[in-house]
Amino acid sequence: MSDALRFDDEGQGEPLLLLHAFPFDRTFWSGVTPLFVKAGLRVIAPDLMGFGQSPGKGPWSIVDQAEAVSGLLQSLGIRKATVLGLSMGGYIALALINRHPEQVKALVLADTKATADSAQALQGRANAIKTVQEQGVGAFADGMVEKLLAPTASASVRALTRSLMNQPQPGVLAALAALRDRPDRSQELANIRVSTLVVVGEHDLIATPAEGQQMAAALPYGSFTKIAGAGHLTNLEAPDKFVSAVLDFLETSAR
């Protein structure tokens, strides 16, 4: 199998690169892609390395993921794209704009943060690695799903989220190590010269609204939107509000 990323490429117009969260694949975006396409955007959604159909057993780093998506844009002949990353996808988007700012037209950082793991989060990574190694991805996903969603998330959103988390074990283990080892990029925010929207779910416990607001304030061209009623997975929990927030941002600042 070639080591190129598998991806969807739908619609015509300004390119929008969607970088999914952990532990998901490009189907994470299925609910919002048609809305973006209808709004006249070309949506490119890869399976990040080690997820879905993309190869990448690891080890790999967040920077390796950024280099892979940079290569994908180049291979498609896309000089610049709006880059939207959610959580892990946001960490990758921050690495991408640090290394290849010329490829990023505008940025959407959803439910993500620029800081590295806290001591508590590092302990959580170690526990997660143990669970995945000893009991498999299913047990890990069963324990994680509730932390991702708002308390009011519907049964169908819960079921959908859990089913999307059935990802290959080597990719999940590689990701947990890469997430654990990612650097603090807070100091780099001041260097980001493109319009950037920070979107956070009201009930996000992993990347909180307070952290999102702080990140937006540190960005020279940053703005902040909170998605009412959603937890960490704003695109899955509130797809219409999520898409509206992104389209409003593109309309006013980036198109």
Ligand code: MLT
């Ligand atoms: C994600 O949604 O991608 C993860 O929560 C990221 C993380 O664990 O840091």
